[in-house]
Amino acid sequence: MAYLELNNIYKTYGKDGNATEVLSNINLSIEEGEFVAIVGFTGSGKTTLVNLINGLLQPTSGEVLFKGEPVVGTSHERGVIFQNYSLLPWLTVGQNIYMAVKEAFPKKNKAELNSIVADYVDMVSLSHAINKRPKELSGGMRQRVAVARALAMKPEMIIMDEPLGALDALTRGNLQDEILNIWGKDKRTALLITNDVDEGIYMADRIIPLRPGPNATLGPEFKIDIDRPRDKTEMNDNPHFKKTRNAIIEYLMDIGNERKSVSTTEYVLPELSPKDFVNRF
């Protein structure tokens, strides 16, 4: 039995008249210790999928099983990094993380909790900003706080919804390594939502595309058989890497084109000609 299992998941928003089925027939199983990445176009339902797995949403039909038990609510075993950071604006960086850590480890005393907070703030290199409020931080800094908050709770499974989107390449690389580090240390399980194929290939064991919505389904999976720890520069010369990367991109481009050709409406363009086009030159 898989660690996390999604069986025939359908998710519909709204009722009757204006109901839209966002996800259709999603089947996914993740083994313990695996790192799975899901890539998809914007608006295809990635956040919806994440919320079904972490327990914030319930599927319209189908079941989500975590360690064999149906998911009915949130749990500390599944840590979440939200796409929109979701930091509490009235708390400082330190307080935001402290609040999470305190809930995760209710038996630890204040000093222990504070040292965990300090460690993780340091890990995302925000020690200088520990007493700042989210409003005073840049988007990337906020994202790092969100990463630190989720990881500091030491969840068994880490669910990440485009966690590194707003970061520059360098910080992004560092945080990717930190996440891999934490994932590998205690053999946790990870689900990463991303729109960056290279990020997926660098981090994951498997990449699964989510086809565009509505009625989004999962596409065929791509296995990444590259030994860990992976090295970004070396990987570029790896034939398997090149092949997988091309295959994924081709697949995504195909479904992208499909989506375009599916739209049957014809747009009649008005006949326009630039007024004094000639005189300008």
Added chain:
Amino acid sequence: MKQSITLNKITKFVGFGFLGTLKSIFTGNIEKEDFKNFLRKVIVPLASMLLFIGLWHMGAKTLFNIEAEYKIEKALTEQGQEAANAMEACIASGAIKCQPNTLPSPSQVWASFQTLLEDHLVIRADKAAFIEKTASLNAKRLSDGKNAITYTGRPSFVDQIFTSIKTVFAGFFLALLIAVPIGVVIGLSKTLRSSVNWLIQILKPVSPVVWLLLVFMIVKTLTKNSESDSAFIISFISVGLCSMWATLVNTAMGVSTVDKDYINVAKVLKLGTFQKIFKVILPSALPLIFTGLRITLSVSWMVLIAIELLAQSPGLGSFVWEEFQNGAIDSNSKIIVAMFIIGGIGFLLDRIMLTVQNMISFDKNDGI
């Protein structure tokens, strides 16, 4: 240096940012931008104030002339030429008995203001003397188990102001104590919200006068056998009941419309109900609650005057009413003094609330 920075921030916060400009003018480092600011924030308001006083003065003079002519005319038709001449002379001499009763001029109002202050000093001296005189007697009475003799003389204008402020704050805190908890409870439960909504909608627009009468009916009976100051109790409860609605509605709204992201965080962290309310919902509703409290305080102050006037409890409202019925020569100008004082205090109270509101708001980066 640090101190002056915080001072600047505070003055800016309270809305007196022009003080900073004024300071840079005195210290000599004026720049063009500063000068423009100075012009806009100091000179222009001052000029408009002068203009206002000028217009007022002219208006008062015109009204005075209309009143005076009417008096002379009346004397002429009723008593003949001689009486009319006497009346004209009397008005010109400024004698009190024949002054026209109309809008007082700025200078008269200023004079009344000074009279009121002097009156206050006299009464204060009286009071001090009385306390000194009765000190030994009171000590004896107390040791005999009797009540002390207290000063029962007329309150001065300044005393009335403080009574009013006391009443308004008592009313405001009553409103806060009632409206915030109820608002939170209502905000948390959709069912409760829809079940009391009609009641709130009906009670909200009820006039202060009706609240006063209602409170009067109840408090009068309840305080029948006690010696407490029922006029004060009645007026502060009425003020509280009139003004609490804004806070109630805002609190309920703030609590019920917490950002879904924050609720999700609370769920993912698995906060308990208590923690969720105090660590997520209330902080996020705080700005709206304070907006409500600010409205509540200004409504309190506004209805207070009317309520004091009706409840005959001491304070600015009854001061105005007494002066109006008194009809003494300077009554009108005293009423206008009270008007300015009432407006000024109202403005100040609003500023205080605004400052507090800005301080607790996490949306801004003022960093105080």
